[in-house]
Amino acid sequence: MNEEQTLVRAAIDLIDAKKGENIVIVDLTDVSIPTSYFVIAEADNSVHLKAIASDFMKSFPASSRHREGWSERRWVVLDYGDIVVHLFQKDARAFYDIESLWGDHIVSMAEVFTDSESEATQTTT
Numbered sequence: 001m002n003e004e005q006t007l008v009r010a011a012i013d014l015i016d017a018k019k020g021e022n023i024v025i026v027d028l029t030d031v032s033i034p035t036s037y038f039v040i041a042e043a044d045n046s047v048h049l050k051a052i053a054s055d056f057m058k059s060f061p062a063s064s065r066h067r068e069g070w071s072e073r074r075w076v077v078l079d080y081g082d083i084v085v086h087l088f089q090k091d092a093r094a095f096y097d098i099e100s101l102w103g104d105h106i107v108s109m110a111e112v113f114t115d116s117e118s119e120a121t122q123t124t125t
Helices: 003-017 045-060 089-096 109-124
Strands: 021-027 037-043 066-068 075-077 083-089
Touching: 003 037, 003 045, 003 083, 021 083, 037 045, 037 089, 045 075, 045 083, 075 089, 089 109
Parallel strands: 037 083
Antiparallel strands: 021 037, 066 075, 075 083
């Protein structure tokens, strides 16, 4: 597993620990934008969103470069360079529907983590 995938795994674990829902990974490694992955999740309400985002920022093993949406708490964006975390309230997620913009890049956790393991096996054989 490479460093980016390790960060994606850490992001998923932190969001899941605070009961974030509907976690989606968008793999942008083959797209010409300055990040490799989006991690998208949702919360039930602004209090839940604040709890997820606060714990995430304290516990994530990297420092954020930028954050947006903290005061409104409908859509919080945490930019860590190689990964960008989007935390939504359910209604805001449905309204903005950013997954539809990247629908052909949505991957499962198994795809992200299995691909790197199979590449490592191929290079050692």
